[in-house]
Amino acid sequence: MYDPVMRVLAVLELLQARDSVSGAELAERLEVDVRTVQRYIVRLKDLNIPVESSRGVGGAYRLKPGFRLPPLLLTNEEAFALSLGLNSLKQVGLSAFAPATEGALTKLRRVLPEGLRESLRTVDDVVAIEPGPWVVTTPVESLIRAASAIRTANRVRFDYRSHQGAVSRRQIEPYALMHTDGRWYLIGYCLTRRAMRTFRLDRVSSLEMAVGRFKRPKEFDARHYMRDSMPFVQSQYQIDVWIDMPVEEAQQSLMPWRVAMEGENGGTRVRCGRDRLEMFAAMLLSMGRKIVIYGPGELRKTFRELARQALQAADAGAEKPAANHSGKRSRRRSPARKHS
Numbered sequence: 001m002y003d004p005v006m007r008v009l010a011v012l013e014l015l016q017a018r019d020s021v022s023g024a025e026l027a028e029r030l031e032v033d034v035r036t037v038q039r040y041i042v043r044l045k046d047l048n049i050p051v052e053s054s055r056g057v058g059g060a061y062r063l064k065p066g067f068r069l070p071p072l073l074l075t076n077e078e079a080f081a082l083s084l085g086l087n088s089l090k091q092v093g094l095s096a097f098a099p100a101t102e103g104a105l106t107k108l109r110r111v112l113p114e115g116l117r118e119s120l121r122t123v124d125d126v127v128a129i130e131p132g133p134w135v136v137t138t139p140v141e142s143l144i145r146a147a148s149a150i151r152t153a154n155r156v157r158f159d160y161r162s163h164q165g166a167v168s169r170r171q172i173e174p175y176a177l178m179h180t181d182g183r184w185y186l187i188g189y190c191l192t193r194r195a196m197r198t199f200r201l202d203r204v205s206s207l208e209m210a211v212g213r214f215k216r217p218k219e220f221d222a223r224h225y226m227r228d229s230m231p232f233v234q235s236q237y238q239i240d241v242w243i244d245m246p247v248e249e250a251q252q253s254l255m256p257w258r259v260a261m262e263g264e265n266g267g268t269r270v271r272c273g274r275d276r277l278e279m280f281a282a283m284l285l286s287m288g289r290k291i292v293i294y295g296p297g298e299l300r301k302t303f304r305e306l307a308r309q310a311l312q313a314a315d316a317g318a319e320k321p322a323a324n325h326s327g328k329r330s331r332r333r334s335p336a337r338k339h340s
Contacts (some may be wrong), residue, residue, distance in 0.1 A: 004040075007032070011040045015051065020062040079112060079119040087129050093202070096140040104340050135182040136200075142207045143177065150174045153214055155191070157208035160199055163236060163275075172197065173214040176222035187222055189214075198229060231291050235273030237296050238281065242269050244290035253287060277302040 007030050014021050014029065026037045041061060044051050050064035074082070086104055089097045109117050142158075149156045157171040174188040185202035242264060243250065250261055250268040259272040269289075274280050281302045284291055291297050 008040045008043050011045060012049065015061060015063045018062075020054075020060045023059045023061065026061070074112065074114060074116055076119050079108070079116040080123065081106070083120045083123040084127065084129075087127070091129060091135065091184065092134050093138040093184060094138060094140060094143070128279050132322070136184075136202045138184045138202045139204075142201055142204050143184060145209070146174055146177055146201065146204075148158060148211060150176065150216070153216060155210040155212040155214060156207055156212040159205045161203045161205070168192070170197075170199070171210050172199075173216075175216055175220050176225075177201070178222045178226055180226065185226070196225075196229075198226070235331055237277055237298060238271070238273050238277045239272050239277075239296065239299060240269075240294040241284065241294040241299070242267055242294070243284065243287065245287060278306070281306055 010030060011026060014026065023034045023037050026040075026090065028032045030037070030040075030147075041053065050067050052062050052064055054060045083105065086101045089095070089101055105120060110119055112120070145210050146156065148154075155171060155173055157169065159167055160170050161167050169192070171191045172186075172188040173191065174186060176187045178185050180186065186199045186201050186204065188199075189195070190197040202303050244267045246266075247252075247261055247263040247268045250270065254261065254270070261271075262269050272280075277299055281299060284302075285306065293303070
């Protein structure tokens, strides 16, 4: 970034993204000296952008509280990424955001230069985005309220419907939200059960703030927690199989936070929970290795049904007459009669 104008704009973007930035940090990010950074700040002030500075070695800079520029300073790639991200919300079960998505895109089209508007139109015209078959729609209100409670360290309470359909009232200290395998999960310490729990957000209803604040553990890592607990999240089927594959190879082929794996007899013991067995069975078959099923019995039935469907597909059309090179069905000629 050697263009001085681009560097001035880069300073502005950094100031908008941070509460304050030191002169030394700006100098390092832009690969210039501190005096040059000071000139860039002067240039911003000349453009009537309210930059406040503090004294000290290198100084620190910030934008005047409450000042924000409209989102005009986008590159072509940034505009494309923003449009693609907004249009992809339904891929993570948030199709209810459709009106808000359209409103945001309309505002962007109104304020962006014509060249950048073309990037938005490109996504609309040539990129088709549809949710996968396993994506579960999640109430937007629950997601927003849960995220707000996590940010402000507020307890929440809600009704929760278990896999068996039983409804219980819960109060938790929410630690994190995570989307994986087409579902949103709310993770936190359940005051009702006095233990860590993971809740599917699509089964949550009447979520609201509760009385009481809490302190979220600094070391809490949602991905690490889900990797350890996700295989055993309440599911309709608890799968237990052995596959003739080294555990190192299995770990590269299976989603680590959806299964528990351990080496056993030269292969890998795989345990996990699933609501549907067809996709998991097909995935195991695609590995082309010997499989031993310990449970559940329904998984054996699933394999038999897949085998039946595979044989049916393989035999379909096998007995049709073969076509000749001209595309016409060949006919078998009868032996010619001998004339006496």
